[in-house]
Amino acid sequence: GQQLNQSPQSMFIQEGEDVSMNCTSSSIFNTWLWYKQDPGEGPVLLIALYKAGELTSNGRLTAQFGITRKDSFLNISASIPSDVGIYFCAGLGLPLSGGSNYKLTFGKGTLLTVNP
Amino acid sequence: EADIYQTPRYLVIGTGKKITLECSQTMGHDKMYWYQQDPGMELHLIHYSYGVNSTEKGDLSSESTVSRIRTEHFPLTLESARPSHTSQYLCASSEYKGLGGYPTASGANVLTFGAGSRLTVL
Numbered sequence: 001g002q003q004l005n006q007s008p009q010s011m012f013i014q015e016g017e018d019v020s021m022n023c024t025s026s027s028i029f030n031t032w033l034w035y036k037q038d039p040g041e042g043p044v045l046l047i048a049l050y051k052a053g054e055l056t057s058n059g060r061l062t063a064q065f066g067i068t069r070k071d072s073f074l075n076i077s078a079s080i081p082s083d084v085g086i087y088f089c090a091g092l093g094l095p096l097s098g099g100s101n102y103k104l105t106f107g108k109g110t111l112l113t114v115n116p
Numbered sequence: 117e118a119d120i121y122q123t124p125r126y127l128v129i130g131t132g133k134k135i136t137l138e139c140s141q142t143m144g145h146d147k148m149y150w151y152q153q154d155p156g157m158e159l160h161l162i163h164y165s166y167g168v169n170s171t172e173k174g175d176l177s178s179e180s181t182v183s184r185i186r187t188e189h190f191p192l193t194l195e196s197a198r199p200s201h202t203s204q205y206l207c208a209s210s211e212y213k214g215l216g217g218y219p220t221a222s223g224a225n226v227l228t229f230g231a232g233s234r235l236t237v238l
Contacts, residue, residue, distance in 0.1 A: 031225055033226060033227075035229075040231075040232070040234075041231050041232065042122075042206050042208075042229035042230050042231045042232045043159075043206070043227075043229045044229070045226055045227075045228070048226055086157050088159065090227075092225050102225070104225065106158075106159045108156075108157060108158045109157040109158065109159075111157065
């Protein structure tokens with residue numbers, strides 16, 4: 001099936017630093033979603049992207065839908081301790097196996113640790 | 117404020133017990149999902165439903181079963197729990213209707229997750 005390569009797998013940064021993570025695939029996606037999961041909780045939507053080239057911000061977060069529709073990145077500026085958590089990308093597209101049912105595929109997550 | 121509720125949040129049980137994880141959503145969403153998340157973080161889709169009386173198996177084979185008798189309710193059941201079932205189970209829902217078609221540029225396909233049920237089988 002479709003696969004998303006999310007990197008890096010983990011990051012250890014100092015408070016105040018900027019963070020960048022991305023997802024790439026050999027498949028084309030129609031929608032990109034970025035989620036954050038706090039420890040012991042479910043993932044919460046951060047940003048949704050619906051158009052190739054789209055650049056969207058949510059506070060200190062910025063995400064872009066790649067022009068080729070095969071990738072997306074998420075940037076966090078001036079990180080703070082509460083940014084700690086797991087960040088997931090998810091892409092909506094048609095499965096490689098065929099068919100017309102769109103499928104949401106999740107990346108494996110990026111674990112972010114912020115040292116105060 | 118959560119619109120999708122999972123109970124119990126934490127459950128520790130012995131091998132062989134039958135358990136049901138509850139999931140309810142108040143958003144009127146047609147599509148609902150169950151994901152299994154191991155300590156390695158990755159989310160694995162184990163069940164989903166397009167609506168009432170619809171249930172489908174996901175990408176990861178699971179011994180659990182699900183039912184969808186009401187739009188808002190999507191419980192997951194394990195008839196005989198084993199230590200290998202120890203995991204975090206996440207329920208989610210989305211508005212997207214229908215079985216296919218080109219998704220419009222809207223929030224219809226965005227998943228809203230519950231807080232999760234952490235199951236430990238001894």
